[in-house]
Amino acid sequence: MPTWWGKKSSKTKDHGATNLLHFNFTKPNTNGPRPKSFDDASSGLPLPRPADQTLAFGSASLSGSSVSSTGSYDDHATQININSSKGQGDMKFSARSKSPGPGSRGPTSPTSPLHPKLHVLSLDSPTGRQEDGRSECHPLPLPPGSPTSPPTSLSNTRANGMTEQTTGSLSKWKKGKLLGRGTFGHVYLGFNSDSGHMCAIKEVRVVSDDQTSKECLKQLNQEIHLLSQLSHPNIVQYYGSDLGEEALSVYLEYVSGGSIHKLLQEYGAFKEPVIQNYTRQIVSGLSYLHGRNTVHRDIKGANILVDPNGEIKLADFGMAKHINASASMLSFKGSPYWMAPEVVMNTNGYSLPVDIWSLGCTILEMATSKPPWSQYEGVAAIFKIGNSKDMPEIPDHLSSEAKNFIQLCLQRDPSARPTAQMLLNHPFIRDQSATKATNVRITNEAFPNMCDGSRTPPALEYSSRRSLTSLDGDYATKPIPVNPRAARSPRDNTRMITSLPVSPCSSPMRQYGPAHKSCLLSPPHPTHAMMGQNTLPSYPMRSNATFTLDPFHETSFYKAHTPGGSPRTRRI
Ligand SMILES: Nc1ncnc2c1ncn2[C@@H]1O[C@H](COP(=O)(O)OP(=O)(O)OP(=O)(O)O)[C@@H](O)[C@H]1O
Numbered sequence: 001m002p003t004w005w006g007k008k009s010s011k012t013k014d015h016g017a018t019n020l021l022h023f024n025f026t027k028p029n030t031n032g033p034r035p036k037s038f039d040d041a042s043s044g045l046p047l048p049r050p051a052d053q054t055l056a057f058g059s060a061s062l063s064g065s066s067v068s069s070t071g072s073y074d075d076h077a078t079q080i081n082i083n084s085s086k087g088q089g090d091m092k093f094s095a096r097s098k099s100p101g102p103g104s105r106g107p108t109s110p111t112s113p114l115h116p117k118l119h120v121l122s123l124d125s126p127t128g129r130q131e132d133g134r135s136e137c138h139p140l141p142l143p144p145g146s147p148t149s150p151p152t153s154l155s156n157t158r159a160n161g162m163t164e165q166t167t168g169s170l171s172k173w174k175k176g177k178l179l180g181r182g183t184f185g186h187v188y189l190g191f192n193s194d195s196g197h198m199c200a201i202k203e204v205r206v207v208s209d210d211q212t213s214k215e216c217l218k219q220l221n222q223e224i225h226l227l228s229q230l231s232h233p234n235i236v237q238y239y240g241s242d243l244g245e246e247a248l249s250v251y252l253e254y255v256s257g258g259s260i261h262k263l264l265q266e267y268g269a270f271k272e273p274v275i276q277n278y279t280r281q282i283v284s285g286l287s288y289l290h291g292r293n294t295v296h297r298d299i300k301g302a303n304i305l306v307d308p309n310g311e312i313k314l315a316d317f318g319m320a321k322h323i324n325a326s327a328s329m330l331s332f333k334g335s336p337y338w339m340a341p342e343v344v345m346n347t348n349g350y351s352l353p354v355d356i357w358s359l360g361c362t363i364l365e366m367a368t369s370k371p372p373w374s375q376y377e378g379v380a381a382i383f384k385i386g387n388s389k390d391m392p393e394i395p396d397h398l399s400s401e402a403k404n405f406i407q408l409c410l411q412r413d414p415s416a417r418p419t420a421q422m423l424l425n426h427p428f429i430r431d432q433s434a435t436k437a438t439n440v441r442i443t444n445e446a447f448p449n450m451c452d453g454s455r456t457p458p459a460l461e462y463s464s465r466r467s468l469t470s471l472d473g474d475y476a477t478k479p480i481p482v483n484p485r486a487a488r489s490p491r492d493n494t495r496m497i498t499s500l501p502v503s504p505c506s507s508p509m510r511q512y513g514p515a516h517k518s519c520l521l522s523p524p525h526p527t528h529a530m531m532g533q534n535t536l537p538s539y540p541m542r543s544n545a546t547f548t549l550d551p552f553h554e555t556s557f558y559k560a561h562t563p564g565g566s567p568r569t570r571r572i
Pocket of ligand 1: 182
């Protein structure tokens with residue numbers, strides 16, 4: 001049993017408020033754009049070039065540019081600017097500490113390459129432009145699996161099978177309706193009239209002399225840089241970007257269900273199974289992200305999108321940051337109500353655990369439709385987070401597993417918080433595997449033959465029950481409850497299964513998932529071994545497939561198919 005499960009919240013130092021200076025605060029409301037801080041040292045990143053893409057992005061054309069040196073930290077006290085015009089208590093934090101944070105490149109480091117209008121010269125071409133005035137080397141987006149790659153285009157196939165077009169397909173995307181507004185600009189629906197695919201186009205207008213525009217571009221640039229290196233089912237997929245005369249457009253996977261925040265506003269607090277399902281996917285995305293030493297820094301309902309099948313996509317990587325081995329950050333970024341104490345205090349820097357704290361806040365948000373501390377005005381909330389030992393209220397109606405999970409995330413000492421990888425084993429979300437396994441068995445009984453006529457693979461026997469010590473100690477004695485639905489009679493189960501809509505991977509009813517997607521079961525994915533679990537015991541399955549299963553880590557791999565895309569490995 002990992003020791004951290006039973007760990008009580010570590011004693012919290014009562015931090016002084018000395019860092020919380022110069023507040024300029026108004027109570028946040030729920031509408032309007034949220035400004036962000038742009039003065040993080042690291043945001044001076046070159047316009048991204050996907051790792052395996054040599055021509056894409058023309059970004060070399062931009063990467064040598066030097067637009068601003070706001071990446072530097074200087075001798076200013078922490079400044080917090082709050083814009084009251086946009087919701088969820090979002091504020092702009094501009095924190096400057098006395099010295100550059102570890103990893104900071106300082107004022108002389110190369111900073112974000114921006115738009116030609118911003119006096120950036122191309123390194124790839126003498127002009128940096130095509131005839132139509134567009135910068136020439138950005139990958140031109142086409143959704144994965146598009147059948148319409150123009151023969152003239154240069155494309156690079158990424159590891160996940162996604163093809164990014166480097167030329168020739170730009171005109172295929174038509175900008176459609178406005179999906180939303182953010183700090184940087186607008187997000188539109190994009191439609192590819194050749195393939196019928198859709199995407200989301202995040203667009204920032206470029207105004208050469210405008211500081212805000214520069215900063216928006218810089219932050220969007222950072223987002224591009226990070227996203228271009230990520231590929232995970234629970235992270236919004238980056239397709240490409242295009243720097244035109246008027247705007248920088250970023251092409252992203254379209255997630256039509258809107259954000260968790262929006263769903264909460266429209267439908268109210270989520271029921272626990274939905275929270276469980278969404279949380280597991282968020283943690284899965286975070287685990288991937290943190291595995292790449294990248295911290296999101298703005299995990300909250302508004303930045304988590306949901307597709308119609310209930311699949312979660314972490315979005316808005318404008319604040320995300322890669323952390324190198326020894327570095328932690330000193331900048332003040334994020335949304336205050338979801339912000340970890342160490343971020344608020346801004347004393348010793350912070351790192352990946354800030355996302356775990358925000359995850360805890362997001363679970364509370366899903367359970368109550370409000371973030372923790374929302375009863376307090378902004379400054380009071382910040383003091384509450386930073387200076388008190390209080391825990392946010394956890395609703396009584398949640399199960400003890402859920403409460404325990406939240407408590408673990410909301411430990412004030414960041415080092416006491418479990419990692420995302422550890423959390424995947426927590427009974428609150430781990431037990432979905434149990435439900436899945438049970439449902440697979442039920443499905444097998446109901447539908448003994450798979451689509452191709454072969455026998456369905458036998459169910460993954462879920463027998464291991466481990467005793468756990470939680471904060472309140474109840475895991476040690478209390479058996480993990482079996483989902484009562486799993487105990488229905490086969491007849492009931494058949495009805496249940498057949499009445500469910502057939503959905504690809506992750507409906508909000510995900511706990512019943514395998515019951516209606518038995519055809520998608522596949523042997524373990526090769527990446528399983530790469531996930532550091534190759535030392536775990538393997539349990540043979542009757543179908544000859546060998547499922548690696550850690551009784552202590554009941555995760556399994558299915559292959560899921562993204563519409564219009566190549567199969568992606570899904571970890572569930
Ligand atoms: N990939 C997407 N698919 C569908 N809608 C999206 C997508 N990305 C963004 N949106 C919509 O656009 C809105 C604004 O996008 P986003 O939050 O990414 O912009 P932003 O400038 O980073 O915002 P923020 O101010 O929250 O940082 C979102 O609330 C969402 O409704």
